[in-house]
Amino acid sequence: MSKIRTGQGSSKKDVIIKKAASLFRQKGYAASSMRELADLVGVEAPSLYNHIGSKSELLQAICYTVANEFNGHLGKVKNSKESCSKRIEQVIRFHIEMMLESFDEVYVANHEWKQLGDPFLSNFLQQRRSYENVMAAIIEEGIASKEFRKLHSHVAVLTILSAVRGLESWLRHRKNISKEDLENNMVEHLLNGLNK
Amino acid sequence: MSKIRTGQGSSKKDVIIKKAASLFRQKGYAASSMRELADLVGVEAPSLYNHIGSKSELLQAICYTVANEFNGHLGKVKNSKESCSKRIEQVIRFHIEMMLESFDEVYVANHEWKQLGDPFLSNFLQQRRSYENVMAAIIEEGIASKEFRKLHSHVAVLTILSAVRGLESWLRHRKNISKEDLENNMVEHLLNGLNK
């Protein structure tokens, strides 16, 4: 489903971006050097520049690919005919699946976006704000229709998105629980807290 | 209540640590230079070393001060005679208050601990694991006493801690909501999701 995965059809540039995501997640963007990245790819550092323009371009590619995936999904869910509860559940499950499928990329987009230079930084923040607003609108619709309890919609969005982000630390020290259990537990906790 | 605040009784070292927390939060640890920090303090870079030993020592001081505050509070709550629900609520409220009172420090401890060198890194992770275990034990006690619904306790801990951490992004672009509203909304959402 995603351009993030690296199959046999991937170019050298894709490989470099994939390795960069892994390196940036482990060490942070600023603390990662192009020499280390070159080692992971299996070439000398200057050779990287035959495929990419700069270090910052790698961060941009990672952050924007992730942002596009999330925006694409929310766009589809937004105007569906299902209940607000069902739509929010779909958003939660999508976040959890993205985290499990594209851990490095999502982690980097969540942690290292601050290192983006302008205009990429402001554009990224703009996209995120808009994403949160759409989610808040769905929750407000649910409150108006008495489906949800009367909570501040933006606080609820924050609570949900942050909780889901926490899977990061889960994925670092994998406990013995299946993806299904994880999803169902989290959906139950967050959705029951919302439901009337 | 906390050694984090910088009042009139603070030494130059305290001032440096406080400014470092602010700088590290804004730019990240690795991307912050000692020259920038010196500028904020109002001295030349080499003068910093009359008060501190190294850049990494600053990160250690910030992370450990925060960790000690949280551990101290949880230690007090842990064996209190109150209901599990009440104890979890106290933990949630403490996290929110810490975030509001010592934003820079908590943010840095949450985001930059990975840049700690060993043995500080493993010690920090050990403390955090132990903190989560104590919270999970309280939740399990609540499940056993039928106070809470039957959720995986470690997933619930993760959900709660992550949601509370999300206040970070709230504090960056302050919306018009009071501390009390924020706390009450979040406690209601998270606790109602837990309660039977």
Added chain:
DNA sequence: CCTACCGATCGGTAGG
């Protein structure tokens, strides 16, 4: 894809 190398900046020290 490599070797050779650049200017800039880093954390930190010496010496006063």
Added chain:
DNA sequence: CCTACCGATCGGTAGG
């Protein structure tokens, strides 16, 4: 507290 300066490492280029 400063000036002067160190070795190391950085992102990136030239040239083949």
